Amino acid sequence: MSGVYRDDAAWRAAVAERGADELVYWVDDHRYQEGPGALIVGTSTLLPGRIGDEFAVTRGHLHAVADRxxxxxxxxxxxxxxxxxxxxxxxxxxxxxxxAVNVPGHWIHRSVNVGDEPFVTLFCYAADAGQDYAVISDAGGMQNLVVADGDGWTLTANPDHTGYPRP
Known part of the structure; x- marks a missing residue:
C-alpha cells in the first residue's frame, strides 16, 4: 500500500505501529472456467481505519482491457x-x-471503507479484464480523496493529482 495514501508520514506511522505484514484488505476470487465469456466472482474485504484524514482504501484500478x-x-x-x-x-x-454498483468499462474504481466494521463486497467481472494499477499512481493518485467530515465522509480534491493519460 506504499504510495496509495497522500499522507505518507501517517501511512509509515501506521505500518510502524501495526507491522508491515498486517493485512488491511484482501480478495478471494473464484474462476469457474476459462475462455470467452468466463467470469471471475469473489469477495473483497477492506478493514476500517484512516490514514491521516483519508479513510481506508483499496489500491484501485482500471481494467487492462478497459471496456470491461x-x-x-x-x-x-x-x-x-x-x-x-x-x-x-x-x-x-x-x-x-x-x-450494488455497476462500474462501467473505462472507469477507474477504488473501494473506500467509511464505516467502523469490515466493508465486504461481492464482485464479478470478465476473466479477461485484467487490472492496471499503475494508472492511479502515475497520475499522483485519484482526483478525489474520501476524507473524514465530522461523523461522516466527504470528497476533497487531491492536490497531487496530475491527470490521466488520454486513451
Whole structure:
C-alpha cells in the first residue's frame, strides 16, 4: 500500500505501529472456467481505519482491457465506490448491505471503507479484464480523496493529482 495514501508520514506511522505484514484488505476470487465469456466472482474485504484524514482504501484500478465492466454488491459494512474516467468524470457511490454498483468499462474504481466494521463486497467481472494499477499512481493518485467530515465522509480534491493519460 506504499504510495496509495497522500499522507505518507501517517501511512509509515501506521505500518510502524501495526507491522508491515498486517493485512488491511484482501480478495478471494473464484474462476469457474476459462475462455470467452468466463467470469471471475469473489469477495473483497477492506478493514476500517484512516490514514491521516483519508479513510481506508483499496489500491484501485482500471481494467487492462478497459471496456470491461465490473459489478460490486455490498454484503456488509459501509463504503464508497470511488469512480473516475480518464477524461475527468467522477462519481462516489455509497454502498451499504444489499446495494450494488455497476462500474462501467473505462472507469477507474477504488473501494473506500467509511464505516467502523469490515466493508465486504461481492464482485464479478470478465476473466479477461485484467487490472492496471499503475494508472492511479502515475497520475499522483485519484482526483478525489474520501476524507473524514465530522461523523461522516466527504470528497476533497487531491492536490497531487496530475491527470490521466488520454486513451
Amino acid at each position: 465492466a465490473e459489478l460490486y454488491h455490498c454484503l456488509s459494512g459501509r463504503g464508497v465506490m470511488l469512480l473516475e474516467t480518464l477524461d475527468g468524470q467522477s462519481a462516489a457511490i455509497e454502498l451499504t448491505p444489499g446495494k
